[in-house]
Amino acid sequence: MGRFILMRLIQSVVALVGIAMLIFVLVRVSGDPALMLATATSTEEDIQQIRVNLGLDKSIPEQFVIFVSDVVKGNLGESLFKKIPVTKMIGAALPNSIKLILPSWALAMLGAVLLGVLGATRRDGFLDNGVKFLAILGQALPGFWVAIVAVYFFSVRWQLLPTSSMGGIDHYVLPVCTLAFFLLPGMMRLVRSSMMDVLDSEYIKLARIKGLPERQIIWKHALRNALIAPLTVAGMLFAMMITGAVVIETVFSWPGIGWILVEGVLARDFPLVQAIVIMVAVFVLGINLLVDITYAYIDPRIRYQKT
Amino acid sequence: MQEKDSDSEITTKPIVSGLSRKAWIIRNLTFIIPVIILSLMLLMAIFADLAWLGLPDVRLSPYSPTKMSLPDRLMPPFWAEGGSTEHLFGTDKMGRDILSRLIFGARISLSVSLLVIAITATVGTILGILGGYLGGRTEAFLMRITDISMAFPPILVAMLLSVSMGPSFTTVVLAISILGWAPYARLIRGETLRIREEDFIAQARIIGTSPFKIMLRHIFPNIINPLIIVMTLQIGLLIITEATLSFLGVGIPPPAPSWGNMVNDGRNLVDTAWWISTFPGIAIGLVVMSGNFFGDWLRDKLDPRLRQL
Numbered sequence: 068m069g070r071f072i073l074m075r076l077i078q079s080v081v082a083l084v085g086i087a088m089l090i091f092v093l094v095r096v097s098g099d100p101a102l103m104l105a106t107a108t109s110t111e112e113d114i115q116q117i118r119v120n121l122g123l124d125k126s127i128p129e130q131f132v133i134f135v136s137d138v139v140k141g142n143l144g145e146s147l148f149k150k151i152p153v154t155k156m157i158g159a160a161l162p163n164s165i166k167l168i169l170p171s172w173a174l175a176m177l178g179a180v181l182l183g184v185l186g187a188t189r190r191d192g193f194l195d196n197g198v199k200f201l202a203i204l205g206q207a208l209p210g211f212w213v214a215i216v217a218v219y220f221f222s223v224r225w226q227l228l229p230t231s232s233m234g235g236i237d238h239y240v241l242p243v244c245t246l247a248f249f250l251l252p253g254m255m256r257l258v259r260s261s262m263m264d265v266l267d268s269e270y271i272k273l274a275r276i277k278g279l280p281e282r283q284i285i286w287k288h289a290l291r292n293a294l295i296a297p298l299t300v301a302g303m304l305f306a307m308m309i310t311g312a313v314v315i316e317t318v319f320s321w322p323g324i325g326w327i328l329v330e331g332v333l334a335r336d337f338p339l340v341q342a343i344v345i346m347v348a349v350f351v352l353g354i355n356l357l358v359d360i361t362y363a364y365i366d367p368r369i370r371y372q373k374t
Numbered sequence: 375m376q377e378k379d380s381d382s383e384i385t386t387k388p389i390v391s392g393l394s395r396k397a398w399i400i401r402n403l404t405f406i407i408p409v410i411i412l413s414l415m416l417l418m419a420i421f422a423d424l425a426w427l428g429l430p431d432v433r434l435s436p437y438s439p440t441k442m443s444l445p446d447r448l449m450p451p452f453w454a455e456g457g458s459t460e461h462l463f464g465t466d467k468m469g470r471d472i473l474s475r476l477i478f479g480a481r482i483s484l485s486v487s488l489l490v491i492a493i494t495a496t497v498g499t500i501l502g503i504l505g506g507y508l509g510g511r512t513e514a515f516l517m518r519i520t521d522i523s524m525a526f527p528p529i530l531v532a533m534l535l536s537v538s539m540g541p542s543f544t545t546v547v548l549a550i551s552i553l554g555w556a557p558y559a560r561l562i563r564g565e566t567l568r569i570r571e572e573d574f575i576a577q578a579r580i581i582g583t584s585p586f587k588i589m590l591r592h593i594f595p596n597i598i599n600p601l602i603i604v605m606t607l608q609i610g611l612l613i614i615t616e617a618t619l620s621f622l623g624v625g626i627p628p629p630a631p632s633w634g635n636m637v638n639d640g641r642n643l644v645d646t647a648w649w650i651s652t653f654p655g656i657a658i659g660l661v662v663m664s665g666n667f668f669g670d671w672l673r674d675k676l677d678p679r680l681r682q683l
Contacts, residue, residue: 078518085522093531097538207663209614211621212637212655219644310527314618318641329622332533344530351525 071363079352083345087138090344091131099123100147100335121147134341143345144338146331153342156327161309163233164323167316168308171243175250176301180294182251183258187266187293188285202252214245214318231320242319246312250304254297262293299358306350310343405671408664415661419481435474436462440629443469448647464649466639472649475631476657482632483661486546487612493551495605498558499597503589505559506566516559523556529618536624546625550615554608561604565597599676606672609665617658633658 101117109117118124122133137144143153186195221241222230229238265271266289274284313325320326324343331339399406423433447469450457457464463472505516532549539545569575570593578588613633619625620634628635633654640650 078514078521082518082521082525085518086525089522089526093534097534203663203666204659206666207610208659209617209621209634209637209655209662211618212651212658215637215641215644215651216655219648223645307527310530313529314622317622328530329533332530332537335537340530340534344527347527348525352521355521355525 068363072360075356075359079356082352083348086348087135087341087345088131090341091134092127094332094335094337094340095127095130097332098335100337103335104147138345143342146339147336148334153339156339157324157342157346160322160324160327163321164309164312164316164325166233167239167242167246167321167323168305168312170239171246172250172301172305172308174243174247175254178247178251179254179258179297180290183255183297184262184285184290184293186255186259187262190263198255202255205248205252210245210249211314211318213248214241214315217241217245218318231318233321242315242321246308246315250308254301254304257297257300258293261296262289265289265293268292299354299361302354302358303351306347306354309347309350402671404667408667408671411660411664412668415480415484415664418477419484422477422481435471435477436460437471437474439470439475439478439631441470441474445469448643450647451649454649463653464647466636466650467643467647472636472653475636476633476653479631479633479636479654479657480661482543482626482630483613483616483634483658486543486550486616486626487609489547490550490554490612491605491608493547494554494608495558495601497551498555499562499594499601501555502559502562503566503593503597506563507570507585507589507593513563517563520556520559520563523553524560526553528553528615529622532615532619533622533624536619541624541627543626543630546616546619549619550612554612558601558604561600562597565600566593569593569596603669603673603676606665607669609669610662613658613662613665617654 099118100121101114101123104117105114115124122130125133134144145152146156149156182198182201186198189195218230218241221228228240232238266285271284271289274288275281279288309324310328311325312321312323313329315321316323316325317329324347328340328343330336331343418434421434423430423435443465446461446465447467449461449465449469451464451472452459452462454464461471461473463476465471466475501516501520505513528550531553532546535549535552536545539548575588575592578592583592616625616632617634617637620632621638623635623638625634626632628639636654637651637658640647640652643650
């Protein structure tokens with residue numbers, strides 16, 4: 068087991084370095100920030116001077132070595148335009164992202180479990196079909212479109228809710244519900260099929276023979292086992308939403324991570340983009356690692372097979 | 375679960391074969407309707423105009439998708455007050471005909487997704503089979519690359535590519551493909567691992583078949599089913615990705631009509647001209663839904679084991 072964890076840890080670090088290298092090259096291919104910082108009167112020497120100041124005159128491998136040694140010291144760099152440490156910018160935007168993602172995620176998970184279980188226990192009933200239809204809609208309609216339509220009805224037409232930006236509780240309703248609408252279907256399908264498998268297993272039959280009340284069998288015995296697979300996916304979803312919510316953040320002018328990421332890309336603010344990507348990658352890889360270790364712990368076959 | 379399904383199939387079989395045509399149609403509605411919608415969209419995309427045959431003036435769409443006409447701007451659809459049958463779905467803020475743009479948008483959206491599917495499925499299948507069959511270092515290396523691709527936010531890569539290369543059709547296809555092969559590689563590797571252990575592979579190896587030939591002639595034919603299922607299920611996802619990129623302004627550049635940038639066009643006009651954003655959204659929804667239904671149907675027929683995909 069120790070060997071397995073060590074191997075997976077090394078692999079994750081390798082993947083992280085790979086991601087860092089990839090994003091490092093990608094942002095540098097995307098344009099020259101010196102040109103964006105230059106003014107109309109800047110001469111060629113001035114622009115070259117800006118590059119030297121930003122350390123962009125060196126070759127990409129050299130820059131990468133400098134970057135890595137800075138990261139090891141805990142320094143992720145400074146925004147090229149705002150001249151403040153990127154960690155500060157991320158620190159300001161991350162809570163906003165979390166405030167959007169956490170409630171939508173919780174709402175979606177709650178809904179997914181409730182609807183998924185009901186769907187699995189009353190297969191092909193009225194509720195199950197309604198739930199399936201909702202899931203199909205959620206998977207077929209583009210997020211930005213649903214957001215716009217929601218704004219049209221709830222803000223413009225009925226004037227119940229504000230159109231965009233952060234603020235009081237009422238500002239949360241539309242973005243949170245739209246995001247949850249998209250997180251829900253996939254999760255629900257997963258809960259439903261996982262629940263259906265568990266309900267067919269022997270120990271549930273035994274519980275029924277024992278004469279336990281059906282409610283207890285479903286919500287206690289079956290659900291506990293049926294939730295393992297969906298929970299791992301739910302963890303991944305949460306990490307991916309940090310950048311994945313960019314469309315919702317754009318439509319609702321929500322100053323989260325997705326928002327500053329888009330600005331960073333358009334302005335060629337290399338350190339900012341790098342830092343965000345690496346941060347999200349750490350989340351995603353970390354969760355993947357935890358999942359793999361948990362699986363290996365549960366199922367010894369995986370331990371021996373993979374290493 | 376599995377057993378139960380096959381049991382019920384055996385018992386219902388005589389009834390199924392005795393179905394009248396009408397009953398058969400009703401039973402397979404989730405297959406027939408999506409296929410009709412997808413075929414119509416495909417025909418629309420192909421015959422939007424016949425420029426590719428050297429006949430740019432022969433076209434299915436009532437107008438040119440980029441022809442502006444300022445006096446006719448912001449006309450509502452024909453059934454709404456102030457609309458006319460000259461522009462069935464109304465016009466946008468530059469007086470361009472929405473219906474014509476929808477028809478040409480089908481061409482762009484579908485060709486982006488079909489191209490991406492062709493590229494990613496090929497790359498992903500090759501890498502997946504190689505990784506799964508050869509194992510060892512090759513597999514470890516390929517799987518790490520797959521991990522990296524899956525941990526990378528796809529929209530970000532597309533945005534970076536599009537600001538560096540400039541937004542264009544090629545950029546969009548490239549940007550989506552660059553990470554899109556990873557899910558195929560994962561799935562195909564898993565399938566290959568399973569098939570690799572079968573007796574017929576061992577037998578092929580014993581009589582001295584080369585690894586290349588085993589992969590091509592013995593493994594590949596056995597992974598075609600899951601491959602086709604995933605390819606179909608990807609149609610919807612890709613249409614949405616393309617639309618999202620175009621919506622964010624890093625996809626298909628205007629004035630070319632893409633369903634995504636059409637929604638964006640109408641974004642600030644929802645209160646006065648709802649039809650600009652609404653119709654392309656419905657078009658996206660229809661195609662994606664058809665793709666998903668078709669994929670689900672195929673999966674149930676070809677390989678019910680893959681239900682969780």
